[in-house]
Every structure is written in C-alpha cells, then in structure tokens.
Amino acid sequence: MGVIPLQHMNPDLSETQALQQAIRREKVLRARAMTEEEKLVATLDQIELAFEWMLEGVKQQFPDLTEEEAHRILAERLDRQRGREDRGLFVAVPTETSALGKSQPLDNFSHEL
Numbered sequence: 307m308g309v310i311p312l313q314h315m316n317p318d319l320s321e322t323q324a325l326q327q328a329i330r331r332e333k334v335l336r337a338r339a340m341t342e343e344e345k346l347v348a349t350l351d352q353i354e355l356a357f358e359w360m361l362e363g364v365k366q367q368f369p370d371l372t373e374e375e376a377h378r379i380l381a382e383r384l385d386r387q388r389g390r391e392d393r394g395l396f397v398a399v400p401t402e403t404s405a406l407g408k409s410q411p412l413d414n415f416s417h418e419l
Contacts, residue, residue: 340348357380364376364383371379390396 337345360383361376361380364379365371368376368379387396
C-alpha cells in the first residue's frame with residue numbers, strides 16, 4: 307500500500323483549519339486575561355516541561371544511565387547548542403511583534419484574530 311495523499315485522509319481541511327484557528331483564538335483570549343504573574347508562572351511551567359521532555363529523550367536514548375548521568379548529558383547538549391549560537395552557527399527564526407504584542411515567526415499567522 308502506498309502513501310495516502312493528505313486530501314484523501316481528510317477531504318475537508320477547512321474544518322481542521324477552522325478548529326485550529328478557534329483553538330488559537332481561545333489561547334490568545336486566555337493569555338490576554340492573565341495577569342503578568344500568571345504569564346510568568348505559565349512560561350516557567352512550559353520551560354520546565356521542555357526540560358523534562360529533553361531529559362526523557364536522553365533517558366530513552368540511553369536507558370542504562372543514572373539520573374545524574376542523564377542530567378550531565380543534557381547539560382552537555384545544551385552547552386553545545388549555546389556554543390553554536392555564540393559562534394553564529396545557529397540563527398533563530400526572525401520574528402516580528404504581532405498585534406497581540408507577542409513575538410512570532412514571520413511566516414506564522416499574519417492575520418488579525
């Protein structure tokens with residue numbers, strides 16, 4: 307069996323796109339209603355979750371490591387990435403400030419909510 311074209315898997319992509327826009331709109335409205343303190347806590351929670359996922363990735367790649375060894379490998383990887391950024395080998399996606407005051411990639415949603 308070959309690859310099934312996307313349009314055959316979901317013939318009405320406009321429904322999916324409408325749902326995605328509704329979800330994004332709801333997230334924006336919730337963020338607008340948050341205090342600065344709530345936004346900071348949410349940001350820190352997301353950062354912590356990202357580190358947990360990265361650590362779990364190390365543990366899956368090397369299942370026999372101790373917790374300490376997994377943390378050391380993650381720290382080494384983050385240091386190497388920081389070094390790439392410092393040497394200009396990694397360039398972040400250029401961003402612009404949206405009407406919501408949030409920085410977002412230039413190719414991301416350019417329309418108003």
